[in-house]
Amino acid sequence: MSYPCPICHKRFEPSEDVTCGRPKYYPFCSSRCKMIDLGAWLDADYKVVSKVESDAPEISEDGF
Numbered sequence: 446m447s448y449p450c451p452i453c454h455k456r457f458e459p460s461e462d463v464t465c466g467r468p469k470y471y472p473f474c475s476s477r478c479k480m481i482d483l484g485a486w487l488d489a490d491y492k493v494v495s496k497v498e499s500d501a502p503e504i505s506e507d508g509f
């Protein structure tokens with residue numbers, strides 16, 4: 446049984462190095478793809494945060 450990696454779309458066989466009945470990097474084929482996915486999420490999150498910050502009005506000046 447092989448699974449397609451959501452990052453590189455390569456079909457891979459889960460390694461025998463399993464914990465809790467799952468492949469080590471499931472659903473990714475390797476630690477590299479796992480880190481790419483994590484980096485993509487962090488990068489997207491950072492972009493959203495920076496966009497909100499730049500669009501947010503200065504409320505501190507109104508408060509005081």
Ligand SMILES: [Zn+2]
Pocket residue numbers: 450451452453454455473474475478
């Ligand atoms: Zn992969």
